[in-house]
Amino acid sequence: MPKRRRNPRNADVSDVNGEDDVVLRETAPLQLRYYGDSVLRKRAKPVVEITDADIQLAEQMLMTLEATGNGIGLAATQVGVLKRLTVVDLGEVDDEVYEPLVLFNPEILSSEGEIVAEEGCLSIPDITADVKRPERIVVEGINVQRESIRIESDGLLARVLLHEIDHLNGVLFIDRISGLKRRLLSDELLRLQQAPRPS
Numbered sequence: 001m002p003k004r005r006r007n008p009r010n011a012d013v014s015d016v017n018g019e020d021d022v023v024l025r026e027t028a029p030l031q032l033r034y035y036g037d038s039v040l041r042k043r044a045k046p047v048v049e050i051t052d053a054d055i056q057l058a059e060q061m062l063m064t065l066e067a068t069g070n071g072i073g074l075a076a077t078q079v080g081v082l083k084r085l086t087v088v089d090l091g092e093v094d095d096e097v098y099e100p101l102v103l104f105n106p107e108i109l110s111s112e113g114e115i116v117a118e119e120g121c122l123s124i125p126d127i128t129a130d131v132k133r134p135e136r137i138v139v140e141g142i143n144v145q146r147e148s149i150r151i152e153s154d155g156l157l158a159r160v161l162l163h164e165i166d167h168l169n170g171v172l173f174i175d176r177i178s179g180l181k182r183r184l185l186s187d188e189l190l191r192l193q194q195a196p197r198p199s
């Protein structure tokens with residue numbers, strides 16, 4: 001999921017320190033999958049044992065997210081890997097800096113309230129719409145240290161987690177908008193679906 005404003009942290013790549021710079025050069029971002037790609041409609045499978053390769057995938061996903069310049073969440077499905085893995089990097093929100101988050105096998109334990117906010121998706125470029133979602137959630141999963149963690153969240157973090165968990169179930173945010181709004185977007189969605197993409 002992209003943020004609406006460009007993240008100033010990512011606005012100038014030359015700002016990164018020397019060490020990060022080497023990593024950025026040595027590891028290429030993963031290829032994003034776009035609307036129309038059938039992989040986005042598939043259900044990802046639980047990660048039974050988290051291997052070193054899975055950890056590396058999570059790190060590559062965080063790097064891919066960073067490379068988008070405005071991304072705050074990415075599901076493995078969006079890089080064509082059908083594993084239940086998502087990464088979130090909110091950066092700075094309302095003067096608070098959030099650490100990047102890796103979550104294997106995320107499960108929603110509970111949710112409450114309802115709130116509407118604008119969303120977009122890195123796999124559906126240039127389209128945004130208001131989406132109604134639970135306001136507060138409790139999510140459980142396994143972090144990059146292979147520890148079980150529980151996250152109580154609201155606001156942007158809750159929204160991103162719900163959006164990314166949807167991806168792991170083959171669900172896109174446009175599935176959650178009103179029929180009228182979807183009809184208004186139908187030409188644009190058709191254009192995206194038919195757009196040539198790098199393979």
Ligand code: NI
Binds near residue numbers: 121
């Ligand atoms: Ni998305």
